[in-house]
Amino acid sequence: MERRRRSVLACGFACVAGALFAQGTAPETAGVEQAVGVHARAFAARTGAAAGAYLLGADACLRLNLDGSLLLDEGLVYAPPSARLEVSSGELVLVSAAAEGFAAPAAVLARAAMWLDAGVNVVCGEDGAVREWRDVREAADAPAADCRYTRAVADHSFVAASPVRRTVGASPSLFFGGARSGVAMHFSRGVDVEGVSTTNECAGIVHAFVVHAVFTSYGYVLGGARNAPHSFGLLYSNAQPDQPVAGRNPADATPLHIARVYQNGELVDPQHTSVLTNQISIQEYDFPFPGRASAFYNDRFLNGTIDRTGGDDLCEVVIFTNRLTEAERLAVGAYLGARHLGARRTAPVLAVARGAAVRVPTAAGEERLLARVAGEGRLCVDGAGTLALTNEAAAAFAGTVALSAAEARLRLGPAVPLAVAAGTVVDVSDQEVTARAGEARTFVKTGNGTAVIAGVPDAVERLTVAGGVLALTSAAPAATVATGGVFQAAVTDPSFEHLGTKTFGRIDAGTPVHRYENGIEVYGVENCSGVSSYCGYYSPLDTSGSVGNDVPVPDGNYAMFLAVKSSMSIPVVFPRDGIYELSFMAAARNGSRKGQQHRIRLAQGGVTQEVSTVTTWDHARYRRFAYLCPKVAAGEARLLFEGVVEPWACNAGTLFDCIDLQYVKDADEDEEVFKVPGGDFEDVLWPVMADATRTYDPARRFSFASNCVFQAVRGWTFFQPEGFAGVGIPAEIGLAFPAMQEKASHPSRYCNSGEIRYGENVLTLVCADADKPGRALAGPFRAPAGRWRVRADVGWFVYADSGSGAYYNMPEAAVRVRAKVGDGVFADLGTLSTASKLMTSMTTDGVCELASAGEVTLEFTPTRAHSVLQLDHVVLVREAAAMRPGTVLDVDGAPAASSRWATEACADEGGPYSAVQKWWHGNQYGGFEICPGRTTDDAYLLVVQRAVAKTPVAFPAAGTYRLSFWAAERHDMAGQAHRGKNPLEAWLVDARGVTNRIGWTKVENDHWVESAFLFEVPEAGTYTLGIQGMTRFSADDPSNNHAARLDRVSVAYAGGAGAAAPPLNGGLRIAVEEGALLRLDYIGTNRVEEVRIAGRSHVGVVSAAACPELGHALSGAGALFVQPRGTVLLLR
Secondary structure, three states: OEEEEOOOOOOOOOOEEOOOOOOOOOOOOOEEEEEEOOOOOOOEEEOOOOOOOEEEOOOOEEEEEEEEEEEEEHHHEEOOOOOEEEEEEEEEEEEOOOOOOOOOOHHHHOOOOEEEEOOOOEEEOOOOOEEEEOOOOOOOOOOHHHOOOOEEEEOOOOOOOOOEEEEEOOEEEEEOEOOOOOOOEEEEOOEOOOOOEOOOOEEEEEEEEEEEEOOOOOOOOEEEOOOOOOOOOOOOOOOOOOOEOOOOOOOOOHHHHOOEEEEOOEEEOOOOOEOOOOOEEEEEEEEEEEEEEOEEOEEOOHHHOOOOEOEOEEEEEEEEOOOOOHHHHHHHHHHHHHHHOHHHOOOOEEEEOOOOEEEEEEOOOOEEEEOOEEEOOEEEEEEOOEEEEOOOOOOOEOOEEEEOOOOOEEEEOOOOOEOOOOOEEEEEEOOEEEEEEOOOOEEEEEOOOEEEEOOOOOOOOEEEEOOOEEEEEOOOOOOOOOOOOOOEOEEOOOOOOOOOOOOOOEOOOOOOOEEOOOOOEEEOOOOOOOOOOEEEEEOOOOOOOOOOOOOOOOOOOOEEEEEOOOEEEEEEEEOOOEEEEEEEEEEEOOOOOOOEEEEEEEEEOOEEEEEEEEEEOOOOOOEEEEEEOOOEOOEEEEEEEEEEOOHHHOOOEEEEEEEEEEEEEOOOOOOOEEEOOOOOOOOEOOOOOOOOOOOOOOOOOOOOOOOOEEOOEOOEEEEOOOOOOOOOOOOOEEEEOOOOEEEOOEEOOOOOHHHOOOOOOEEEEEEOOOOOOOEEEEEEEEEOOEEEEEEEEEEEEOEEOOOOOOEEOOOOEEEEEEEEEOOOOOEEEEEEEEOOOOOEEEEOOOOEEEOOOEEEEEEEEEOOOOEEEEEEEEEEEEOOOOOOOOOEOOOOOOHHHOOOOEEEOOOOOOOOOOEEEEEEOOOOOOOOOOOOOOOOOOEEEEEEOOOEEEEEEEEOOOEEEEEEEEEEEOOOOOOOHHHOOOOEEEEEEOOOOOEEEEEEEOOOOOOOEEEEEEEEEOOOEEEEEEEEEOOOOOOOOOOOOOEEEEEEEEEEEOOHHHHOOOOOOOOOEEEEOOOOEEEEEOOOEEEEOEEEEOOEEEOEEEOOOOOHHHOOOEEOOOEEEEOOOOOOOOOO
């Protein structure tokens, strides 16, 4: 089963070009910036009090399309690790000058319902005990009755103890005594007649920011005063610090289950993500439906005890009961991060397109760090300092790194190619790379470390490996970062401000079309009652129209109104081929008939493609909708919105504004996707209820219908489980969307609305009994011939049955997928399982095969009892003729923590010691450096002498693959410098027991360094991959105890251009000096003028395979060819 967590190129985009939501003065740019991300959540903007500050949300992407250079201060970029900063063209100069970071967004914080800071307005009694904690906007000495904002008051109901003031790092905090201490504070907004502080609830919470620290216990940071319900449930009592952020009990804290939860700005699954410990962290809650709280570190004094009270440190709390824009939310997070996290603030992936560059200036004595770099462009190190490139997240940078100044230094762990320039000597010692001038037309590699290059320019006539390892690798693969140009489609009059002079237009049934001068067309047709359809541009300033919606228009003065079956057609121009995200603002018509459906299509070149169906229901505000479009070609097209009417919606209508189409990614040429009809669950039908009523209730419109078999989505049928009771009971198989509710006190319990990325609806599969599950059928629908897999977005969720009181909260959920062709029988395609609330794209292992175009039926059945699974965006994906380059095989990359890796000693020739051991950083063997990219488990393998670690690897097809692992020599203790330096070689054993050597490398670096090898697999099958030490026993060796550290092993398909031989000058002369190693990490043969190894010239094919006697100096699958020279004999 293939899993693909959403990435910036796979998720939705809502792009903005130009001066991105600028507040303050923007820096000078020589091009266009573009923010892209999922409509409200993944957002990127330039904003904030500091000039030129950039705020990126989780999964967001900010594209810099530059004509020249842009100076950007990395200290003014606030972004989680999942965010992405793309340089599509030009040059980005990344400086580090900001000292103070992000200032408090005063205008936003002024609207907070509660803002408490442990360094301000903490009121203590004469005994020094904390009595009150007041809002920062209050006067510390004001009488409690005069306080304007909610404050926190020490609660002595059970224990006469108060929080203690202290400092965590540089942040003031209040310490709540640890687990079960009885220390708590309740919220208060006044005093009673006796002057005693009242207990009040902070209701309607839509945003909550909590800066806290967990050392020994994780308590109810936000909770409830005595007997007061709240929205912040935990999994266990607060005795343990290493527990999930939130619990799985669906009976309480319902708003939390559907909320978006962030840790230090990164979106997390709160039920499956552990709280951060031994550090200050920022926990943020973004509630689609409001939550409530009335205390700190108290769960209602449950059962009249203090078992659920107390906790560790609370530094700052900001609560909003008003909805923030995404830019405002990010501004608050950036301010809190700059103040409390300091240097621990995260950074986005820096992606550089081919032809673009990022320049990093460094000062003498300064060390700059880049942890996540991707793309195929150029990275330049300037100045007299050091740039450390670790690529902790394995961002797969396939460009080159250049040292632009003689004094510049580079600390390089990943196998990233260095730029090659004639007349240069590059020294790599351990991880540190320096460059100096050398002889003209030469390139020399010195030092004991490893350098990687991806080709040699014609200006270099002699290449010398004077020490360590020089790896000659294949050229950069296909582009992963879009190159410069226009990314936003040109939409004609996207906010409908230039259609004419009238504020409202009506088109009767007898007037089928109206064409505006700018090319927009609107169509009015007869509706279901035989009366005219209203359509036309509209302004809330005009009170004469019958739309009756006085909500302000999002942009400008006008919006487009479409009623009933009316429709519109908008000209658009796509700037490039690819996949685009469509987004727009929409509001339902006011009145008793609120909702309206509209089909969205794209017409181009005589072909009309379905995008989706939008259903509007909210008349109180404009909401943003986003949908992913099918593949389109560059050029003209028309965007169509077509009204869909049901008998109950004769007067329905929708207002549209802010139409936007943004480029997301190139369409994968080797991937064909077929949209399963209704697979996005947006094309809904009015359900046929068991009592035959059609009562229109927007709160329950798409709720689980009450009969056992029904259709709620065009093309789908939902079957309830055996024994389902029927009318009045929520179904187990049915639709869910953000506005539905089981009852008023528990909104949207069915719907994981915080995770809906495109559209509004998801399919929810509740499984009460795995032996009697319900099921959902798609089809039959007609699909093209071919071999197809099923792909869908899958997420875990919780549910509480208010009737039976049953909980459905098992930590994992799964759905079995079956397919039937024509009238045949269902065939099992596999099971999609998940333990994450975050929706993840998954693909079945099994294949549905159609010899010719025909009808297909898909079946989805939940399989885990007492679990809930949500499904969205169901498609068929054609099985590729070959894997795509970059596809990672299922190899457990943490061999020290895996049961799939076996180890064995390999003592030889009387050697006394050979073993593979599991160790952790911080001991005498590994020092204190954790392997880059390893965060949750810092264990590694210590390979001693000729010991071996091996694992089975299933190769799905013959072809070229890339092996990567990280290694470092044993950390030297005093007087034991001779115990490192154990080279590692990799080999592959097939089912017949034949061993093929992949390659080897020296391990003489004290810091972790990546080594990568290309190799060929002759046929599909399961092989044994081994990584083995190479140091043999020697009587002259003082220790015979040489060891190398090993971690982060991966195998990926290379294929195609990713494995091709790099470009070399045919007249190049190569010299490998004694003790040095040349790794030919490519597939194929390169012709050169000369190859000399340890002073001896070699001709013909020169490679590790062809010349085993040169194994000490050559490694890898590639080859060099030198034309033999000599006497020519002519025989007659």
